[in-house]
Structures are given as C-alpha cells and as structure tokens.
Amino acid sequence: GQQVMQIPQYQHVQEGEDFTTYCNSSTTLSNIQWYKQRPGGHPVFLIQLVKSGEVKKQKRLTFQFGEAKKNSSLHITATQTTDVGTYFCAMDSNYQLIWGAGTKLIIKP
Amino acid sequence: EPEVTQTPSHQVTQMGQEVILRCVPISNHLYFYWYRQILGQKVEFLVSFYNNEISEKSEIFDDQFSVERPDGSNFTLKIRSTKLEDSAMYFCASSEELRNEKLFFGSGTQLSVL
Numbered sequence: 001g002q003q004v005m006q007i008p009q010y011q012h013v014q015e016g017e018d019f020t021t022y023c024n025s026s027t028t029l030s031n032i033q034w035y036k037q038r039p040g041g042h043p044v045f046l047i048q049l050v051k052s053g054e055v056k057k058q059k060r061l062t063f064q065f066g067e068a069k070k071n072s073s074l075h076i077t078a079t080q081t082t083d084v085g086t087y088f089c090a091m092d093s094n095y096q097l098i099w100g101a102g103t104k105l106i107i108k109p
Numbered sequence: 110e111p112e113v114t115q116t117p118s119h120q121v122t123q124m125g126q127e128v129i130l131r132c133v134p135i136s137n138h139l140y141f142y143w144y145r146q147i148l149g150q151k152v153e154f155l156v157s158f159y160n161n162e163i164s165e166k167s168e169i170f171d172d173q174f175s176v177e178r179p180d181g182s183n184f185t186l187k188i189r190s191t192k193l194e195d196s197a198m199y200f201c202a203s204s205e206e207l208r209n210e211k212l213f214f215g216s217g218t219q220l221s222v223l
Contacts, residue, residue, distance in 0.1 A: 033210070042200055042214040043152060088152060092209045095165040099152040 002027060002093040006100030014108050019076040021103035023089035030092055032072045034063060037102070038085040046074075046087075081107055111135045113215035115201050121221045122191055130186045130218045132201030140204045141184045142212065143176065145169070145197040152200070157208065158184065164208065191222045 006023045013019055023032065031050045035043040047056055049065035049072060056063045060083075062075045076083055086102040114133045122128050134141050143155040156166040156176055163176065175187045188195055198219050202212040 031210075035212075037149075042216050043212070045211050045213065048210060086149065090152075095208065096154045096157065096167060097209045097212070098154070101151050 002091075002098055004089060004091050004098055004100045006089055006103060008103055009101065010104045010106060012106045012108050013079050015081060016078050019079050019083070019105050020073060021087050021089075022071065022073045023091075023100050024071045025091060026070070028069045029072075030069075032065060033090045033097070034072075034074055035088045035090060036085050037088065041085070043088060076105070079105065079107060083107075111213075113201055113203055113213050115199075115215035115218050117218060118216065119219045119221070121223065124193060124222055125190050128188050128191055128220065130188075130199050130201075130220070132184045132186070132215055133182050134184055134201065134203035135205070135213055136182070138203035138205050138213070140164075140208050141178070142202040142204075143186045144200045144202060144214075146200065146217075147197045155186070155199075159208065188220075191220075193222050196220055196222045 004023050004025045011019055031048055033048045034046040036046055037043045047063050052069050053067045054065040060077045064073045074087055084107055086104045088102045089100040090097045116131045120128055141158040144152050146152050154167045156170045157164045158176055173189045177185050198217045200217045201215045204210055204212050
C-alpha cells in the first residue's frame, strides 16, 4: 500500500535552534496535512497543503509542499519549549489518511 | 471551542472480554473516525463513518470490531473479544465537511488488555 516516509525519527535541539522534519511519498499526493501531538496528548491539526510548491507560514512554523507534490517539510525557527512534541504528516490515500511515523522534537536541557 | 469528547479515558479489561469505547463528535461534523496508536508510535486508521454507515475500514478493523451511532450524538467502537495486542490508545476524530481533511481528535481512551 501507499506509504509516506518521515524523517528523522527524533531531533534533539537546544532551545532557540531550528527544527525540520521531512515527508516523502513515492506517488503524487493530492494534499498533505500536518499534525502536532504533545506528550500524552492527541494529534492537533496544524495545516493542509494542496498546491504544488505551496509555502505556508504560521508564526515560526513554515510548511512546504514540493513542486512534484511528492514531498513536504515543516521547519520551526528558534524552537521554544512549547514546540516539544511529535509532528506527523498525513496523506489521503485510498480514502484513508496514511500517517508518517512522526518526528519527535526534544529540547535539550 | 467545540471539541470531541471520549470516555472513558482509561479502560482495563481481561483478554476475551468485550469493550465499548465512547465518543461524542463535534455536533455539526459529518465524518467520524477511529484511530489507534500504540505507545506513541504511528497513528493507525481503523474506520471512517459517514451518513450512518462505514465508508472505509482498514485491515485492522476485522470482525472483532464494530462501530455504531446509536443516537444523534454518540459514536461507539466495540471490540467483541479483546486480545493482548489490542492494547493501545484509541482516538476518535471528526471532520466537518470533507472526508479526511482537518480532523479534530478527542483525548483518547487508553485500553489495556490483561
């Protein structure tokens, strides 16, 4: 079945450093969504990207959809402790959402 | 802000027992879903529900699973004979108008099968 590969699995950063997670699909996507899950919490919808090459920003978060609509990234500038959690991409495939494995953002003490 | 509510937050059961997980989706939402997540790992799709019937289900959603919307507000997931491997966090979600877009998740039910 269709899969989306998400890397890295973990990213340890100092507070104030940047964070990036990437999702790749072998097939062209109609759209891609991003969710955040805080530790012990539930997934929360962040954004949906639909257009080829689309770039959307939410404060310090920048979301990109590749030109070929096969990859996407989420970049956080100057991480804060409130950014801690796992970030998931999710793609619509065969009428169900297929989720990436998630990238866990860990702030070093 | 409206939210999806799930009860109970924790459920402990013996292997072979039946469990019912309950959800109240957001009232004006049309699509409902059940997902599960094992120990903070990948979120796995179980089933989607629209217009009082299942619209899609995954391979995980076998004959041991069923969903129901018994009234205008509740949406339930039943596992008939639980197995150890059913232990997971079960999330209910709903979306307003379009299937698989902008899902709102409940806080989940942590199911432990002993």
